[in-house]
Amino acid sequence: MRVAIGGFVHEGNSFSSEIINLQKFEEFIYTKPEELVDRHRHDKRVLGGFIDYAEEKGWEILPLVTAFAVPAGPIEKETYELIKAQLCDPLKKEHADGILLHLHGAIVSEEISDCEGDILKTIRKAIGREIPIMTVHDLHANISQDMITTVNGIFGYNTQPHADQYEREYEAAALLDKVVQGTVKPYCTYEQPPLLLPAISTDTSIGAMKPIMEKAYQYEEEEGIINVSPFAGFYGSDTKNAGASAVVVAEEACKKRADEIAAEMAEYFWEQKESFFVQTVPVKQALELAKRTDGICAFIDEADDPMGGGPADGTYILQQLIQEGADSAALMTIYDSEFVALAFEAGEGNLVNGVLGGKTDQRHGESMEITGKVVKLHEGKLPLSCWNEADLQNPGKIAVVEHKGIHIVVTANKTCTEMINIFQYLDMDVMQYKILVGKGLGESYRMVYKDMVKEFLTIDSIGVTNPDVTKLGEFKEIRRPIYPLDKNVTYRGRG
Numbered sequence: 001m002r003v004a005i006g007g008f009v010h011e012g013n014s015f016s017s018e019i020i021n022l023q024k025f026e027e028f029i030y031t032k033p034e035e036l037v038d039r040h041r042h043d044k045r046v047l048g049g050f051i052d053y054a055e056e057k058g059w060e061i062l063p064l065v066t067a068f069a070v071p072a073g074p075i076e077k078e079t080y081e082l083i084k085a086q087l088c089d090p091l092k093k094e095h096a097d098g099i100l101l102h103l104h105g106a107i108v109s110e111e112i113s114d115c116e117g118d119i120l121k122t123i124r125k126a127i128g129r130e131i132p133i134m135t136v137h138d139l140h141a142n143i144s145q146d147m148i149t150t151v152n153g154i155f156g157y158n159t160q161p162h163a164d165q166y167e168r169e170y171e172a173a174a175l176l177d178k179v180v181q182g183t184v185k186p187y188c189t190y191e192q193p194p195l196l197l198p199a200i201s202t203d204t205s206i207g208a209m210k211p212i213m214e215k216a217y218q219y220e221e222e223e224g225i226i227n228v229s230p231f232a233g234f235y236g237s238d239t240k241n242a243g244a245s246a247v248v249v250a251e252e253a254c255k256k257r258a259d260e261i262a263a264e265m266a267e268y269f270w271e272q273k274e275s276f277f278v279q280t281v282p283v284k285q286a287l288e289l290a291k292r293t294d295g296i297c298a299f300i301d302e303a304d305d306p307m308g309g310g311p312a313d314g315t316y317i318l319q320q321l322i323q324e325g326a327d328s329a330a331l332m333t334i335y336d337s338e339f340v341a342l343a344f345e346a347g348e349g350n351l352v353n354g355v356l357g358g359k360t361d362q363r364h365g366e367s368m369e370i371t372g373k374v375v376k377l378h379e380g381k382l383p384l385s386c387w388n389e390a391d392l393q394n395p396g397k398i399a400v401v402e403h404k405g406i407h408i409v410v411t412a413n414k415t416c417t418e419m420i421n422i423f424q425y426l427d428m429d430v431m432q433y434k435i436l437v438g439k440g441l442g443e444s445y446r447m448v449y450k451d452m453v454k455e456f457l458t459i460d461s462i463g464v465t466n467p468d469v470t471k472l473g474e475f476k477e478i479r480r481p482i483y484p485l486d487k488n489v490t491y492r493g494r495g
């Protein structure tokens with residue numbers, strides 16, 4: 001048994017001006033075939049589940065490339081074509097009995113909006129209909145018909161924050177095993193409601209995805225139903241198929257039931273839709289509420305979320321805090337290597353003067369000239385997130401600068417803001433502030449700060465990950481009508 005294993009993971013925000021090149025993959029994960037097995041064996045984030053299953057079974061592995069970059073804008077044409085060729089070309093020349101791929105599901109290139117569909121069609125064309133392909137996708141994947149018709153099984157993450165990539169890969173490999181043995185013939189089907197959901201409420205343990213996942217688990221109990229994956233979709237990709245979907249993998253004998261389940265899951269998304277949208281609060285109103293609150297308030301800036309393609313250098317909320325005279329706040333994080341360099345030149349305890357933030361584009365607040373005291377300088381890697389302290393990220397140098405009573409955490413590299421307790425990590429006493437400002441998903445803040453923070457407020461901010469999807473910009477490719485971009489949308493007779 002010889003199995004091909006590869007991965008391509010990126011979430012492409014069509015509204016972001018940051019075009020992604022090969023260097024961005026090299027900075028995060030870009031593993032050549034010859035290093036793939038050793039580097040990703042037991043890896044919880046990507047390929048570990050595939051490789052471990054294959055090695056336990058004594059399979060021979062045909063390693064393909066693995067490329068993974070932090071979410072941003074579309075991938076540059078040449079880089080996309082290169083990685084696609086590294087995934088597809090070996091399969092044209094070498095035989096594999098089965099193929100296991102970890103693909104995000106929301107990859108967008110400068111030219112192609114459904115990149116996973118494009119890659120899978122190319123592979124299918126090269127290998128014919130007989131060889132099984134199993135894929136694993138992010139919960140925020142935008143599933144297309146081309147993906148469904150080319151693969152034999154699709155497995156979506158069941159968790160947000162994402163924590164079960166390994167288990168889903170292992171499960172996909174186990175199904176591939178059965179298919180190659182001839183004991184299962186899978187049927188894969190899907191259904192998409194006309195629904196574009198923001199990521200902000202997609203947490204699977206406390207958010208809007210929780211009941212949806214529970215319903216999927218119930219269906220998975222049925223005889224012949226192998227896997228049910230509800231996908232929240234990724235709202236920042238302007239692709240025909242962006243948005244929620246439900247994929248069902250079943251034994252071929254249960255085709256009819258699989259189609260019914262996909263339709264019922266899609267209807268359930270539709271029924272639950274309002275639970276995904278949040279009310280945002282203008283900064284001024286949030287400050288008034290903070291004044292009346294006995295305790296700490298968290299202000300969440302979901303509009304500049306680097307995990308959804310935001311540049312992480314937005315200044316919109318900081319500017320408003322200063323304008324409104326807020327004087328006890330800590331803010332994480334602004335990505336600005338030039339400003340960090342100035343702070344390091346000035347040294348701890350000294351004043352730094354420079355232009356901060358707003359350097360990637362004009363959509364997240366303007367650059368601002370500030371003079372502030374360098375409170376802390378830090379060098380060294382950080383855990384990737386509060387729930388994955390084993391994997392590290394490199395934020396580059398970090399400077400904490402105090403400007404008018406606001407402590408601002410500035411990083412030299414664009415940093416994953418799922419490291420929510422970065423304040424504590426930098427030995428900042430969060431109890432001394434009235435307001436904590438963070439970028440990213442509000443539910444994650446709720447989980448991490450539930451014992452410390454009184455009020456969690458999603459701020460009415462600006463940017464390419466705005467939880468108000470109607471403010472993202474002009475969608476050109478997405479199927480219409482779709483809620484909430486269009487009003488009065490009905491689905492199966494219901495409004």
Ligand SMILES: [Zn+2]
Nearest residue numbers: 138139140162
């Ligand atoms: Zn995701």
